[in-house]
Amino acid sequence: MSAVAAQYRKLQELGAEVISFSVDSHFVHKMWNDHELSKMVDGGVPFHMASDQAGNVGRAYGVYDESQGIELRGRFIIDPDGVIQAMEVLTPPVGRKFAESIRQIQAFQLVRASGGKEATPAGWEPGKVTLKPGPGLVGKVWEVWKPSME
Template identity: 40%
Template sequence: MQEVKIGQKVPGFELEVYEPQKGNFSKISLKDILQKGKWVVLFFYPADFTFVCPTELADLANYYRKLQSMGVEIISVSTDTKYTHLAWHRTEKLLEKVSFPMGADTTGKISRLFGVYDEDTGLALRGTFIINPEGILVSSEINFYNVGRNAEELVRKMEANIYLMTHPDEACPARWRGGEKTLKPSEELIGKVHEALR
């Protein structure tokens, strides 16, 4: 399967997951989530029982309800098995609030699709991908193993992407938050962005 790029439609896929809310295993289909009109955030991380990873998932868990209220489904993904996810969730105190599905990409197929699979280690790099309800990849962020992410910034990106879905003729400037001024690209705006944001 060819690596998906920004602006392209994401091919359908299924993932085995551990669902902490229910305490059981199941399968998640991208198609099923999109049919509900939801946005999807895939949150790849290197491995269970490591060091930066539980801090990232704990941070993300703090914003999960807010993201759900915005129509977003989160799936964390690593190349570990669903059994390892269950064991890690039960033993690592930082994961106590984690209730989003934890995907098991044991073959690396989904990690390769999004360009985060490290062939040398068999692990996924830290990748965050936003898929809109039409199945289009609209945002991509990839970090190396030793740099953790900020879930608050993910919320900001989601606010902007959701706004722009219904306002496609506008653009969100740096650090934009809901309710703030946006930009309307045109010939008149060239060289006048400062004035437009005042």
């Protein structure tokens, strides 16, 4: 979570907020922030660290592991209408790549701003070519995009 906290400013620039969840109490969140995370991130964790001790929220999102009593590493991107646009779930030993969450938010924001007229090809990043699906693009993607552009 410190990786997200350290780059929180980037999310704010995109108009995005963060909510984190584990089965620990909010009191333990405070201790973790005060005694460890604040030593990795100036000023400590800047977003809501929420508590899901009974696993209710994790169950609703399909990430609560009943056998271990923990939340899996689930990450969801929710749009301004409250619709889930992306989800990723990892087992505990492998951490996420925060830059990929940023990239996906940027891509979903571009698609939303275009009213669905544009789509982002594999590996898209801001400044790279987008696709404009329509009759003229059928069978012609090769003219505007190649795997080497990823």
